[in-house]
Each structure stands twice: as C-alpha cells, then as structure tokens.
C-alpha cells in the first residue's frame with residue numbers, strides 16, 4: 328500500500344499548521360504513523376489521495392451514523408446551498424430541527440443551536456451557573472467535554488483538592504471551580520457534595536463515556552447522579568455529543584432511562600456539518616439572552632446549510648425502523664471477533680474500544696493500564712489491511728448503517744488474523 332502522496336502533503340501541511348493538522352489526534356503520533364490525506368468518502372469507505380480504499384470505523388469521530396455521503400443528506404445540503412449559505416437571521420429550518428430534537432429528546436424543552444460540541448458544553452455550563460448562581464462544577468476524570476478552559480482537567484491532585492489544568496495556556500484560576508470525580512465511583516461524587524454541598528452549579532457527565540475509550544456506566548451510577556444532583560439542586564448535564572442519536576434515537580438518556588436537566592448534542596445532530604446543540608429545562612434555558620442575563624451568541628449559529636444536513640440525517644434515522652437493531656447486530660460481530668481472540672473490549676451499541684489489559688476498564692485509571700504499544704500495532708495492522716480505526720487507544724470505534732455485512736465479516740477476519748499473528 329503506497330501512501331507517498333499523503334506523506335508529501337503532510338510535509339507541506341506541517342509548514343502551515345501546528346503538526347500539520349487542525350485537530351491533534353489526526354497527526355497519528357500515538358500510533359507511529361503519519362496521517363492519510365483523504366480525497367473522498369462514500370458509504371462505509373474512505374479513499375486517500377494515493378487511491379487506497381479503507382473501511383472506515385472513525386466515521387468522522389461519530390457524526391456519520393448513516394455512513395458517508397448519504398444521498399438524502401447531500402441533496403438537502405445542495406438544495407439549501409442554492410438558497411444562500413448564511414443569513415445571520417431567523418429561518419424556518421431552525422424550528423424544524425428544534426422540533427425534531429425535542430420530539431425524540433423531550434427533556435430538551437428549549438434549546439439553542441451552536442457550532443461545535445465545545446461551544447455547546449461551554450454554553451450549557453454558563454446557563455447552569457447563571458440559573459443556580461453558583462460557580463463550582465463537577466466533571467469526571469477521563470470524560471472529554473471540548474477544549475474550553477475550565478474543562479481541560481482530568482488528572483489532578485486528588486478528589487478534594489483544586490484541579491490542575493491539563494493544557495498550557497490555561498490559567499490556574501480558570502480551573503479552580505472544576506471539581507474532579509472518578510467515573511463509576513459514587514463515593515468520589517458523594518465526597519464532593521459532602522464538602523461543597525450547595526456550591527455546585529452543575530455536574531457534567533458523558534452518560535456512557537467514550538473519550539477514554541468506551542467505558543459504560545455501571546448499573547445505578549447514572550441513577551445515583553440523578554438523585555444526588557436533585558437533592559442538592561445541582562443541574563445534571565448529560566454531554567451526549569457522542570451518544571445523542573447514537574445509542575438510541577433518544578440518546579443515552581432514553582437508552583438508560585435517566586433524565587438529565589440539560590443535554591448537549593453534537594456530531595450526529597449536524598449530519599457531518601458544524602452544528603451542535605444545548606438545551607434542557609425551560610426554566611434554565613429562559614436564563615439565556617435575550618430572555619435572561621446569561622449571554623451566548625453566534626454569527627453562524629443555526630446556519631441553514633448545517634441545519635439542513637441535521638434535519639435530513641434525523642429524518643433518515645426516524646424512517647429506518649430497525650437502524651439500531653442492525654447496528655447492534657453488526658457491532659456484536661466485531662466485538663465477538665475481538666473477544667474470541669483475547670481482546671478486552673468494551674461495547675455499548677455501535678461504539679466500542681478494544682483495551683490491551685487484563686483488568687476490566689471502568690474508569691480513567693483502568694483505561695490507562697492498556698498497552699498502547701499493542702494498540703499501535705493493532706492500528707497499523709488494520710490500516711495495512713484496508714481498515715481505518717482511531718489512531719489512539721482512547722477513542723471509540725464507530726459502526727454505521729452503511730457498513731455492509733461483507734465488510735463487517737472482512738473486518739472480523741482481519742481482527743482474528745491480528746490475534747493469530
């Protein structure tokens with residue numbers, strides 16, 4: 328498999344962009360490769376500039392639940408483009424998308440359209456703080472909520488001490504109000520509430536974690552979070568940027584039967600365009616300007632082209648009645664191939680992660696025990712056999728509606744061969 332043209336473009340890209348990329352993980356540093364430059368994508372395949380074909384399990388990190396270039400979505404986008412790319416003014420599509428979202432995620436009584444998951448989370452937290460008149464927030468180690476300053480913390484100096492930023496350029500003071508708990512560890516949450524009782528504005532959680540690899544919530548964990556936040560009048564935010572429309576049409580909250588106060592959406596909801604959403608209880612969202620005093624705005628928010636892609640995607644998801652059953656079946660085939668040959672795999676619906684460790688991965692610490700060298704070998708073997716998986720251990724593998732039975736079987740066979748190696 329030749330990748331000369333990708334390598335050439337990578338050298339050139341490096342002169343313009345830090346590391347040659349517009350988002351760090353794409354650089355493939357963790358797996359000892361250089362990035363492929365993609366020319367086009369269709370259904371479950373992507374094609375690089377050297378003409379190689381790969382079965383894609385990154386799916387743009389989640390958005391492409393219908394696969395690439397789904398005709399209904401592309402047509403909707405083209406039709407919308409012909410009427411103008413952006414108005415910076417109200418249009419009917421915004422209402423249509425909001426109605427569709429609320430129909431399937433009724434806890435989002437009111438919502439706002441924004442441009443990225445980062446922006447959605449940042450705005451949701453601001454609304455929760457404005458609503459409660461409190462400053463502190465709780466997040467979990469290993470959960471990713473975008474790259475805004477206050478959330479770039481996952482490792483720190485223990486539970487009841489102040490959090491240390493993960494990134495240079497984040498002033499210490501910006502994360503002082505970020506309290507860290509351990510995923511699936513009720514006591515770590517209880518301790519924070521014992522200490523800071525009525526100072527905590529919100530608790531934000533990925534209802535099924537997918538940014539330390541896939542780590543499902545243990546039985547009753549979400550129920551516990553619902554109960555303790557209710558008790559302390561703390562806003563419970565589910566960051567469903569990955570899980571929304573992924574685990575079920577009603578997201579993780581429907582899948583697990585736990586209703587948060589606020590929800591953030593991204594990835595799938597934009598159908599491949601830059602669009603994200605935050606919303607929740609009416610009384611919280613009414614704090615947002617111009618109704619309330621929490622300021623949040625956006626030049627391109629509710630952009631008609633992105634909205635058209637979102638509507639078209641959600642309509643296809645609605646119309647394909649057995650979509651989630653099929654995703655489950657296909658994903659189970661890959662999971663079983665991994666298990667049958669000794670991978671330790673976490674899977675929920677169509678997201679999964681193989682971990683190269685003997686212990687069950689339930690949180691950030693256990694995820695970090697995975698042998699990342701082994702993951703790099705797995706990545707390389709898959710890529711050399713025409714399969715595109717995440718270039719990092721701590722990401723999810725995404726299965727889409729477009730993955731053909733034949734390609735799923737081929738993938739399962741390659742996984743088995745890797746283990747036999």
Ligand SMILES: *Cc1c(COP(=O)(O)O)cnc(C)c1O
Pocket residue numbers: 442443444445446448471472473474533538566567568569593594603
């Ligand atoms: C991807 C992701 C984000 C950030 O979304 P961007 O659109 O990349 O800013 C936030 N939260 C979760 C759970 C995510 O997976």
